[in-house]
Amino acid sequence: MESYQVSQHAMKHVDSASEHFLLHGNQMEILPGGEGKFDYSKRICMLGHSFVGCSVSASGWGYLVRNEIDGFLISIPHSGSLQWRSTSGRFNAEAGSVILTDQREIKTARYSAGVTYTSVYISNSDVYKCMALLLGRPPKTRVVFLSNSGELWVAQFIVSAVDNIIRYGAHSSTPIQSVMQALKEGLIMFILHSFKNNYSQVLNDPKTIVQPSPHSIKIAAELMSNNYDPGLTISEVAIHAGLSIRALQLGFRRFKDTTPIAFLRSARLNKARTMLLASDCTNTSKEISELCGFSNYYLFCRYYSKTFFEHPNTTLAKSSDPTVLEDTPRASRWLN
Structure with a gap:
């Protein structure tokens, strides 16, 4: 290393x-x-x-x-x-x-x-x-x-x-x-x-930019949606998808209407929300943020609150109430 x-x-x-x-x-x-x-x-x-x-x-x-x-x-x-x-x-x-x-x-x-x-x-x-x-x-x-x-x-x-x-x-x-x-x-x-x-x-x-294909962006998106290593970089994603950084950025803007960084953050926020709402959840919100690739808990809370309009601890409290019906998370619109 x-x-x-x-x-x-x-x-x-x-x-x-x-x-x-x-x-x-x-x-x-x-x-x-x-x-x-x-x-x-x-x-x-x-x-x-x-x-x-x-x-x-x-x-x-x-x-x-x-x-x-x-x-x-x-x-x-x-x-x-x-x-x-x-x-x-x-x-x-x-x-x-x-x-x-x-x-x-x-x-x-x-x-x-x-x-x-x-x-x-x-x-x-x-x-x-x-x-x-x-x-x-x-x-x-x-x-x-x-x-x-x-x-x-x-x-x-x-x-x-x-x-x-x-x-x-x-x-x-x-x-x-x-x-x-x-x-x-x-x-x-x-x-x-x-x-x-x-x-x-x-x-x-x-x-001279190698034009990205929907398939190459799908490969990049799958990696970001399933990798929770806090050290994952956009450079590594570009290499994995066989693209330059410029082509990766162009492809996400064209096929996902977002940026690679925003997509990665959204994927991790959605994963965190799913874990927080799980009925059998035994982790704290801070532990979940780390499991989902956020090394800074303060920033995680800020991004989470901005995306879902509530603090992670509020979401966690809902996991013990089976009557709560969840709307589709706003961040998931980039993950399809």
Whole structure:
């Protein structure tokens, strides 16, 4: 299972930094800053094989890459500058810019004294998965970014997204894996659309969407109606139905007159109502919400009350009264 967690690190010695990166599979020779000094601090959120982070170094630092890292690094300096030497030449990023680098090509990197920056590292395996979701089929070739710089608004969006991901990961009291996975996929898809690459024309042409059939949407609906795993994501549903996310959304709008998210929630609310009204029900409403895939009881109560015009506990009280006649739940209109 992929790891999704936030951690904070402060390193004052090159050796401790080398050990830290080695633990994450990066064999790098760490270089100190001016006058041989070294300090480097960061707050990072691991997203499986990818990560986002915010870093600062008063001394500045750098590294020599010893192994091939198969992924893409987006760097957005807020103060100071970043410089790289790659197989294709040298380039740098000043405060306010956004640079995307293919880590397979990087040989050395240097961060100036007083630098602060936001980073997004996306493993190639995660890029591949997102491309499959966007296209509705596995990509035939590796993604190659044709431009390594982005516009100011792109940088601002990425910084905001990283801040939100780290804040959510650090403070959420509920299971975060499914939410963090969705946030990661959304960020990667934004990057794929914002930085010109060899798939840009295909991704931005609505004619390339694989048209969904009623049968494929039926397969997706059956999965959502019978799966109560709170970690189930729309991405997994799309893969199960053999569709891209765009095609899945288009199909549910066309054949179900709703969205995949709304359909999934309705299916689970109807299941919960059936369980709450069962004459032999021995579970509490909170236990039933968990059995039906709701990890947040407060949100379950809010959605339930909005849909059925009563609190789940009110429905549960009816299960002991055989004279109560139930109307067809309003949410079931999407499940036919």
